Structures are given as structure tokens and as C-alpha cells.
Amino acid sequence: MVRLITQNLLSCPSKVCAYPTNFPLSFRNVERLEMVEAEFNPGFVRGFLRKLEWDALRKSAGELGNTDLPEQAPDYTKPDEVSEELLRTIHHVLLEIVVQDGQMVCPQCEHVFQIKDSIPNMLLAEHEIRK
Ligand SMILES: [Zn+2]
Numbered sequence: 447m448v449r450l451i452t453q454n455l456l457s458c459p460s461k462v463c464a465y466p467t468n469f470p471l472s473f474r475n476v477e478r479l480e481m482v483e484a485e486f487n488p489g490f491v492r493g494f495l496r497k498l499e500w501d502a503l504r505k506s507a508g509e510l511g512n513t514d515l516p517e518q519a520p521d522y523t524k525p526d527e528v529s530e531e532l533l534r535t536i537h538h539v540l541l542e543i544v545v546q547d548g549q550m551v552c553p554q555c556e557h558v559f560q561i562k563d564s565i566p567n568m569l570l571a572e573h574e575i576r577k
Pocket residue numbers: 458459460462463468552553554555556557
């Protein structure tokens with residue numbers, strides 16, 4: 447399932463690409479988005495803050511029409527001080543926006559990864575695979 451919680455950890459697997467310029471994959475031609483309710487677990491969101499690439503998350507959320515995340519990343523070293531309102535916003539962005547049909551595009555090599563029925567096709571041709 448293509449949600450921002452997974453897309454935020456995804457970079458292009460091509461051997462011609464390397465972090466950080468192969469990240470984040472941009473959403474393009476998103477034809478079908480679905481909002482799926484997920485149970486809010488503040489402890490989970492707090493624990494996940496340290497794993498987030500905040501600027502990438504804001505950019506990707508914006509590509510999906512969500513501009514609710516503040517510019518300033520929450521301080522993951524003080525997770526207990528992050529407001530419940532912000533945790534709920536992050537929860538929604540990470541878990542409840544599902545890309546059903548569209549594309550993810552590598553910002554470096556511009557390879558297009560198709561998403562169909564929320565399954566991303568991350569396969570590359572043999573000569574493109576990083577070994
Ligand atoms: Zn690439």
C-alpha cells in the first residue's frame with residue numbers, strides 16, 4: 447500500500463542513483479487517492495518522529511494536496527512535548543492518505559515507478575539494479 451509512511455523511507459534503487467539526490471520520489475499523475483481511517487496511536491507517532499525526513503514529508507504531502515504540516519519539524523528529542531493536534535496531523539499524513547493509482551518519479555534519474563491499485567512497481571531492468 448502506498449502511503450507516506452512508506453514513501454518517506456523510499457529512495458530510487460537504480461545503480462546510477464545515490465542518496466540524497468534519489469530521494470524523495472515525487473508523486474506525479476496521481477489519478478486516485480483514497481482516505482482510509484486508521485486508529486490514532488499517539489505513542490506510535492511520537493516514536494516515529496525520529497525516522498521522518500521532515501522536508502521530504504512536507505513536499506510529498508503537498509504533492510498529494512495536503513499542506514497541513516508546519517515548516518518547522520517537531521523536536522523528536524522531546525516527543526512528549528509535541529502537541530496532540532500536531533501528532534494527529536502527522537498521523538493523518540502518514541497513515542490515512544493512500545495513493546491508489548499514479549506514479550512516483552526519481553528526482554535524479556527520472557525513472558517512473560507506476561502505482562496501480564496501491565501497489566508500486568519498483569522493478570528496474572537488470573542493468574539498472576544496484577548490486
Ligand atoms: Zn533514480
